[in-house]
Amino acid sequence: SQKIEQNSEALNIQEGKTATLTCNYTNYSPAYLQWYRQDPGRGPVFLLLIRENEKEKRKERLKVTFDTTLKQSLFHITASQPADSATYLCALDGYGGATNKLIFGTGTLLAVQP
Amino acid sequence: GAVVSQHPSRVICKSGTSVKIECRSLDFQATTMFWYRQFPKQSLMLMATSNEGSKATYEQGVEKDKFLINHASLTLSTLTVTSAHPEDSSFYICSARSPSGTGQYFGPGTRLTVT
Numbered sequence: 496s497q498k499i500e501q502n503s504e505a506l507n508i509q510e511g512k513t514a515t516l517t518c519n520y521t522n523y524s525p526a527y528l529q530w531y532r533q534d535p536g537r538g539p540v541f542l543l544l545i546r547e548n549e550k551e552k553r554k555e556r557l558k559v560t561f562d563t564t565l566k567q568s569l570f571h572i573t574a575s576q577p578a579d580s581a582t583y584l585c586a587l588d589g590y591g592g593a594t595n596k597l598i599f600g601t602g603t604l605l606a607v608q609p
Numbered sequence: 610g611a612v613v614s615q616h617p618s619r620v621i622c623k624s625g626t627s628v629k630i631e632c633r634s635l636d637f638q639a640t641t642m643f644w645y646r647q648f649p650k651q652s653l654m655l656m657a658t659s660n661e662g663s664k665a666t667y668e669q670g671v672e673k674d675k676f677l678i679n680h681a682s683l684t685l686s687t688l689t690v691t692s693a694h695p696e697d698s699s700f701y702i703c704s705a706r707s708p709s710g711t712g713q714y715f716g717p718g719t720r721l722t723v724t
Contacts, residue, residue, distance in 0.1 A: 529712055536720070538613075538702045539653070541712030584652060595641070595706045595713065599652040 498522065499600040501585060507606045508575055516570040516603045518585035527588035528561055528568050529597065532581045539584055543570075575607045612636060613705050615716035622693055622723055629689045630719045632703030638683035639705035643713070644676075647700040659686040659703075693723040 502517035518528070526547055531539035545552045545561045545568070552559045558571040572579050582604045586597040612635040622628050632642055640661045645653040657678055658666040665678035677689040690697055700720055704713040 531712075531715075536700075536718070538615075538704070538715030538718045541707070541714065544711050596643070596658065597653075597655065597713065599654075601652050 499585065499587060499598060501583075501600040501603045503603060504601075505604040505606065507608060510576060510607055510609050512575055514572040514575050514579070514605055514607070516583050516585075516605065518568040518570065518600050520566050520587060520600075523566075523587055523598075524563070525587035528559075529586045529588055530557075530559055530568075530570050531584045531586060531599075533584055533602070534581050542583075544588075572605075575605075577607045577609050580605055580607050613639075613703065613714045613716040615701075615703060615719050617719060618717060619720045620722070622721070624694055624723055625692055627689055627691045628693055628721060629687055630701055630703075630721075632686045632688070632705075632716050634684045634705050634714075637705075637708045639686075640683060641706055642680060642686040643704045644678065644686075644688050645702045645704065647702060647718075653702060656688075661686075690721065693721070695723045697721065698723045 499520045508514050527544055529544045530542045533539040543552055543554055543559045545559050547563055556573045560569045582602045584602045585600040614633045616631045620628055642659040644656045646656050647653045655668050656671045659678045659680040661680045661683055667673045675691055680686040700718050702718040704715040707714055
């Protein structure tokens with residue numbers, strides 16, 4: 496069956512360090528992979544999208560890599576800040592062959608300590 | 610930027626009653642919207658795809674007669690939970706594809722509690 500796993504339920508790091516979150520998937524070949532941020536009691540907010548033919552994407556302090564051979568995406572936040580504390584979700588695009596139909600990972604709760 | 614709103618943000622209803630949740634795209638047209646459900650400490654689960662002017666497409670295991678979806682205009686989709694039961698208590702979130710085609714815009718969610 497299709498499965499998306501994110502590295503851990505929670506990740507604690509010190510302010511200023513780089514946070515690295517992992518998204519692994521099986522039995523699936525997505526055309527796109529997306530990353531979202533979700534704060535408690537709120538809907539997810541889109542952060543980055545990376546295509547299957549792209550290795551890396553950057554946006555300000557965020558960097559995403561996509562390895563279709565390993566079936567893995569890494570999400571990095573450099574110079575982390577307490578305001579970056581949230582749950583981060585990866586999502587595969589193209590579930591059931593339909594573009595923009597997303598299947599979400601389990602999420603990683605990031606806590607950045609001041 | 611593009612915004613998706615939901616109403617109400619919270620609703621409490623008695624078991625056996627029906628509840629309607631609205632999802633609106635505020636400054637763009639959305640021919641397709643998506644409805645998700647999220648239980649505490651779990652990820653979002655896609656329930657159905659709402660298509661303007663046609664029937665919704667439901668995911669496996671989601672009862673179409675229980676979760677009625679209507680997408681009557683390019684900016685409004687509604688989800689009606691019929692004959693609600695306590696196990697329907699959850700966080701319901703809608704989304705719409707961004708006009709640029711990159712990512713989706715999610716609503717703020719509706720917390721449904723069935724007593």
